[in-house]
Amino acid sequence: xxxxxxxxxxxxxxxxxxxxxxxxxxxxxxxxxxxxxxxxxxxxxxxxxxxxxxxxxxxxxxxxxxxxxxxxxxxxxxxxxxxxxxxxxxxxxxxxxxxxxxxxxxxxxxxxxxxxxxxxxxxxxxxxxxxxxxxxxxxxxxxxxxxxxxxxxxxxxxxxxxxxxxxxxxxxxxxxxxxxxxxxxxxxxxxxxxxxxxxxxxxxxxxxx
Amino acid sequence: xxxxxxxxxxxxxxxxxxxxxxxxxxxxxxxxxxxxxxxxxxxxxxxxxxxxxxxxxxxxxxxxxxxxxxxxxxxxxxxxxxxxxxxxxxxxxxxxxxxxxxxxxxxxxxxxxxxxxxxxxxxxxxxxxxxxxxxxxxxxxxxxxxxxxxxxxxxxxxxxxxxxxxxxxxxxxxxxxxxxxxxxxxxxxxxxxxxxxxxxxxxxxxxxx
DNA sequence: AACAAATAAGTAAAATTATATCTATAAAAA
DNA sequence: TTTTTATAGATATAATTTTACTTATTTGTT
Ligand SMILES: NC(=O)c1ccc[n+]([C@@H]2O[C@H](COP(=O)([O-])OP(=O)(O)OC[C@H]3O[C@@H](n4cnc5c(N)ncnc54)[C@H](O)[C@@H]3O)[C@@H](O)[C@H]2O)c1
Ligand SMILES: NC(=O)c1ccc[n+]([C@@H]2O[C@H](COP(=O)([O-])OP(=O)(O)OC[C@H]3O[C@@H](n4cnc5c(N)ncnc54)[C@H](O)[C@@H]3O)[C@@H](O)[C@H]2O)c1
Numbered sequence: 227x228x229x230x231x232x233x234x235x236x237x238x239x240x241x242x243x244x245x246x247x248x249x250x251x252x253x254x255x256x257x258x259x260x261x262x263x264x265x266x267x268x269x270x271x272x273x274x275x276x277x278x279x280x281x282x283x284x285x286x287x288x289x290x291x292x293x294x295x296x297x298x299x300x301x302x303x304x305x306x307x308x309x310x311x312x313x314x315x316x317x318x319x320x321x322x323x324x325x326x327x328x329x330x331x332x333x334x335x336x337x338x339x340x341x342x343x344x345x346x347x348x349x350x351x352x353x354x355x356x357x358x359x360x361x362x363x364x365x366x367x368x369x370x371x372x373x374x375x376x377x378x379x380x381x382x383x384x385x386x387x388x389x390x391x392x393x394x395x396x397x398x399x400x401x402x403x404x405x406x407x408x409x410x411x412x413x414x415x416x417x418x419x420x421x422x423x424x425x426x427x428x429x430x431x432x433x434x435x
Numbered sequence: 436x437x438x439x440x441x442x443x444x445x446x447x448x449x450x451x452x453x454x455x456x457x458x459x460x461x462x463x464x465x466x467x468x469x470x471x472x473x474x475x476x477x478x479x480x481x482x483x484x485x486x487x488x489x490x491x492x493x494x495x496x497x498x499x500x501x502x503x504x505x506x507x508x509x510x511x512x513x514x515x516x517x518x519x520x521x522x523x524x525x526x527x528x529x530x531x532x533x534x535x536x537x538x539x540x541x542x543x544x545x546x547x548x549x550x551x552x553x554x555x556x557x558x559x560x561x562x563x564x565x566x567x568x569x570x571x572x573x574x575x576x577x578x579x580x581x582x583x584x585x586x587x588x589x590x591x592x593x594x595x596x597x598x599x600x601x602x603x604x605x606x607x608x609x610x611x612x613x614x615x616x617x618x619x620x621x622x623x624x625x626x627x628x629x630x631x632x633x634x635x636x637x638x639x640x641x642x643x644x
Numbered sequence: 645a646a647c648a649a650a651t652a653a654g655t656a657a658a659a660t661t662a663t664a665t666c667t668a669t670a671a672a673a674a
Numbered sequence: 675t676t677t678t679t680a681t682a683g684a685t686a687t688a689a690t691t692t693t694a695c696t697t698a699t700t701t702g703t704t
């Protein structure tokens with residue numbers, strides 16, 4: 227990563243979502259302490275995170291909410307659109323395709339792909355479901371930078387390779403497998419099994435945490 | 436957490452999935468180095484993680500694959516069933532309900548809830564969709580320990596409270612909000628916005644990582 | 645059968661990274 | 675002007691990962 231730490235980066239969307247949920251008086255300000263209390267974080271951590279995105283607060287005043295939102299959105303790239311394709315239009319893939327919220331994060335899913343002939347030719351909220359053969363050329367032509375993988379584990383690596391062949395530089399993988407990719411391509415795994423492990427482990431603990 | 440670190444705990448399911456994907460000769464063994472290479476981790480880290488679950492390997496031999504799988508499954512509680520309910524049978528909720536894979540992780544979704552009357556009374560793969568009114572009593576009667584939240588952000592906190600009122604001790608939250616819960620209740624957020632932030636940030640970098 | 649070489653696990657220490665505490669400074673309000 | 679309150683920077687603590695080193699076991703060789 228660049229200069230910002232991964233953990234900080236992962237917290238930023240949470241700040242943003244919280245700020246956006248606030249009743250918005252136009253010139254309202256908020257203190258780092260208030261943000262920290264709402265999100266159950268340390269207030270120093272909040273300040274450090276916010277200073278990393280280039281926001282400065284004023285003593286006794288705090289941070290101007292609207293400025294902060296703009297800074298965060300700019301830093302997270304929500305204003306610059308990222309074009310993505312989805313591979314695997316199954317249960318999960320369909321949910322992701324139908325989800326309107328991604329647009330808020332600057333993510334535009336412009337097409338979907340599946341190996342199942344029954345699905346090919348469908349339109350889902352205006353996005354076409356295409357054959358896997360068309361994937362690399364489509365990605366190149368449409369200038370797609372992000373691939374979203376919602377295929378079974380066994381199909382994940384070949385699909386990932388196809389995305390990379392199409393010029394995709396970042397892959398969001400929902401399948402429970404580790405994928406290999408060349409340097410310069412980021413594989414981000416949405417690891418639900420890890421989340422479940424934490425839940426399950428917590429339940430096994432007698433009465434702690 | 437107990438004695439094991441959170442990061443270690445999160446890696447364990449990945450080891451398990453990898454080991455299970457291996458062509459299984461019955462008494463086969465695998466070295467920490469081989470696991471590390473496959474998952475692109477440090478080999479010492481693999482050894483430390485595996486020793487944390489109580490597995491011991493033999494020099495020159497490695498770890499017996501089947502034993503390791505059993506150790507991991509036991510440690511992660513995949514053998515002891517966890518009963519869960521889903522709240523919010525929308526796009527995402529339906530995908531989660533329909534997903535067969537959770538059973539492998541010891542998670543049994545035994546019921547679903549929604550505020551939309553049109554959905555109440557449906558059966559999805561044998562699980563009933565019930566009214567929100569019934570949530571607390573259902574959870575208590577059915578001994579539900581885990582709640583899965585797939586409702587809109589605005590509804591998340593009240594739904595979470597209802598789950599906790601029903602005796603749920605761990606909540607898996609897919610809504611992009613921070614939830615508050617009393618001590619002893621774990622809130623695990625599946626933070627897709629964070630994942631997207633990492634992807635988006637990576638794409639903004641000139642040509643690094 | 646004994647011994648050396650090779651391989652892999654286990655342990656300890658160092659370095660990195662992340663978080664928390666503390667002090668100083670600056671701005672607003674009394 | 676003084677007091678209060680909040681940020682910014684420096685320092686300290688804690689957690690995690692990496693590096694280095696030691697120990698143990700098998701395999702091959704004499
Ligand atoms: N559904 C969930 O809630 C959920 C949760 C966690 C993880 N996942 C993971 O997400 C992935 C998808 O899950 P799902 O429930 O949507 O599965 P699914 O079986 O419903 O959908 C998979 C889709 O991928 C398509 N597909 C299969 N092989 C393909 C290939 N080689 N190329 C292109 N498309 C192909 C299938 O036609 C199908 O449409 C799986 O890896 C699963 O483990 C799903
Ligand atoms: N769909 C996705 O791919 C996706 C991805 C990331 C995050 N999310 C998040 O997951 C949540 C659900 O997303 P979705 O796309 O399934 O939304 P959705 O609108 O399709 O489904 C929401 C469901 O919740 C129900 N609901 C609303 N208020 C409720 C209440 N007070 N009590 C009980 N049920 C209630 C609705 O009736 C509906 O069935 C949202 O918070 C969303 O931000 C979804």
